[in-house]
Amino acid sequence: MMGAFQVGIVLTILGLALAGERPISDCAERIVDDGYAVETHQVTTTDNYILTMHRIPPKESGAPVVLLFHGMLSSSSDWVLMGPGKALAYILSDAGYDVWMGNARGNTYSKAHKYWPTYWQIFWNFSWNEIGIYDVPATIDYILEHTGQKQLQYVGHSQGTTVYLVMMSEKPEYNDKIKSAHLLGPAAYMGNMKSPLTRAFAPILGQPNAMVELVGSMEFMPSNQFKQDLGIEMCQATSPYADMCANEIFLIGGYDSEQLDYELLEHIKATSPAGASVNQNLHFCQEFNSKKFRKFDYSVIRNPYEYGSYTPPNYKLKNAKAPVLLYYGANDWMCDISDVRQLRDELPNMALDYLVPFEKWAHLDFIWGTEAKKYVYDEVLKQMLSYE
Numbered sequence: 001m002m003g004a005f006q007v008g009i010v011l012t013i014l015g016l017a018l019a020g021e022r023p024i025s026d027c028a029e030r031i032v033d034d035g036y037a038v039e040t041h042q043v044t045t046t047d048n049y050i051l052t053m054h055r056i057p058p059k060e061s062g063a064p065v066v067l068l069f070h071g072m073l074s075s076s077s078d079w080v081l082m083g084p085g086k087a088l089a090y091i092l093s094d095a096g097y098d099v100w101m102g103n104a105r106g107n108t109y110s111k112a113h114k115y116w117p118t119y120w121q122i123f124w125n126f127s128w129n130e131i132g133i134y135d136v137p138a139t140i141d142y143i144l145e146h147t148g149q150k151q152l153q154y155v156g157h158s159q160g161t162t163v164y165l166v167m168m169s170e171k172p173e174y175n176d177k178i179k180s181a182h183l184l185g186p187a188a189y190m191g192n193m194k195s196p197l198t199r200a201f202a203p204i205l206g207q208p209n210a211m212v213e214l215v216g217s218m219e220f221m222p223s224n225q226f227k228q229d230l231g232i233e234m235c236q237a238t239s240p241y242a243d244m245c246a247n248e249i250f251l252i253g254g255y256d257s258e259q260l261d262y263e264l265l266e267h268i269k270a271t272s273p274a275g276a277s278v279n280q281n282l283h284f285c286q287e288f289n290s291k292k293f294r295k296f297d298y299s300v301i302r303n304p305y306e307y308g309s310y311t312p313p314n315y316k317l318k319n320a321k322a323p324v325l326l327y328y329g330a331n332d333w334m335c336d337i338s339d340v341r342q343l344r345d346e347l348p349n350m351a352l353d354y355l356v357p358f359e360k361w362a363h364l365d366f367i368w369g370t371e372a373k374k375y376v377y378d379e380v381l382k383q384m385l386s387y388e
Contacts, residue, residue: 011341013297023232023270025052027077027101027109034084036093043142045134049359050107050112053139056089056099063098064388065149067140071158071185071223071367072128072281075108075274076101078157078367081267086370090375095381098147102139104131104163106219107275110219124217127296128159140177153384154181157366158334159280163208165293168320178322180387182368182380185335186326188343190284190318191291192306192336202285208299217279236267237262247271256331256362268368293343317346325352325383327376329361352383368378 024030031038031054039055054076068079068089079089079101093099103109106128116123143152158166161183167174193199235245245265272289283296290297295302303310324347326342337355345348354374356365366376 023267025077026038027075027080027271030077030080031056031089034080034090036084036090038353041146043138044114045105045138047130047134048114048116049110049134050114050157051105051135051139052099052103052109053142054103054109054387056093058093058096058098060096063096064145065098065100065143065152066092066141067100067102067152067154067383068092068164069102069136069139069154069156069160069163070104070274071160071187073107073273073276074157074159075099075271076103077108077271077274080367081271082264082370082372086371086373088367088380091373091381092384094387095385097153097384100143100152101140102136104128104159104276106134106277106280108271109274110135111275116247118219118274121218124219124277126217126277127283128162129166129296131159132163136163136167137171137174138144140174144177151162151177151179153387155184155380156181157184158187158363162188165317165320166315169223169317171313171318172316172321175320175322180323180325180384181320181324182327182383184327184376184380185332185363186340186343187284188287188293188315188327189291189339190287192338193288193338194333198285198288200336202288207286207289208303211287217277217282220276220278220281225263227385232266232269233347235265237265243372256360256365256369257361257373259358259362259365259380261368261370264368284346292316318341318348320347321349323349323351323387325354325380327352327354327356327366327380328348328359329356329363329365331360332363 010298024033026357028038028040036056039057041053041055044050070076070078084090089099089101106124111118113123154164164181165188165303193294286297292314294314297312298306300310303312326340326344330337344353358375365372
């Protein structure tokens with residue numbers, strides 16, 4: 001039986017649903033509610049995952065194209081969550097861009113496969129390596145074919161930067177399809193990561209994983225309607241648990257209460273976590289342990305079969321020849337300044353080294369920071385225009 005507190009929470013959730021006050025969780029519905037046109041597109045990767053993209057079409061044909069790609073446990077929703085005049089997707093749309101937002105396999109909008117249901121473990125047997133090799137290229141090819149353009153601009157956050165670098169390492173022909181790549185909170189080298197959650201679990205989870213070798217991966221932080229509704233209720237700005245919800249964000253990306261609008265918390269809970277595989281998380285843990293930017297370590301048993309060597313090969317950053325622009329924060333617990341600058345020094349066409357001029361700028365401020373436009377997005381737009 002449920003206690004009085006649990007009953008109260010459930011009744012409150014039901015009351016919110018009946019009153020129609022629940023935050024919008026669907027990306028397309030949110031875009032329409034914000035007064036913009038929206039299109040939904042699907043593409044199937046060469047390994048048969050079915051991905052959904054959201055597009056804010058331009059008002060004029062032939063507009064320059066930009067692809068926005070989210071981080072781990074995120075989705076296309078993060079690019080519109082802060083609303084008109086603040087969210088990057090809307091800022092770029094207002095500037096005349098044809099805005100496309102990708103969704104990686106396994107997240108809210110891309111939980112589909114041509115043959116495998118999500119309750120089969122094999123569906124989840126991927127890391128961000130596969131997202132970079134299959135998902136991002138398939139998304140780019142679809143967008144360019146649909147728009148008739150030959151190139152686009154790319155903006156990634158966190159894992160969205162990782163998968164871009166993976167793609168360029170393994171499929172360097174995609175350099176010809178990129179005008180410029182804007183990497184927010186670049187996640188490649190992770191050896192100096194300060195996130196206490198990752199540092200606590202990486203020594204164990206970041207080892208070559210025997211369970212993956214035996215049975216494959218599984219879904220990471222699965223969500224359902226009840227969990228989502230409970231999170232929305234507990235994380236309202238007026239809730240006594242609002243600080244707990246904020247601290248959950250700070251523990252991941254760094255403390256920066258000045259850049260977090262508590263009114264946004266329930267909207268974050270309505271869209272996050274958006275889904276990922278366990279292997280995506282394990283792969284980042286391995287990066288912390290090894291201090292290298294390299295492929296997934298399956299163990300000495302399987303590595304020779306996968307790679308022809310006992311250790312995973314490093315990604316070939318020298319192949320990323322399209323202009324790369326780095327945007328990073330001094331208070332980013334996921335992507336430490338020293339790790340970003342190691343990446344910077346290995347890129348063959350590093351076009352911008354931009355340390356956000358706000359000393360408390362944290363990892364999630366790039367998508368949820370109240371002053372993201374002032375400190376980051378205005379610079380991104382200025383740089384993008386220079387490549388048109």
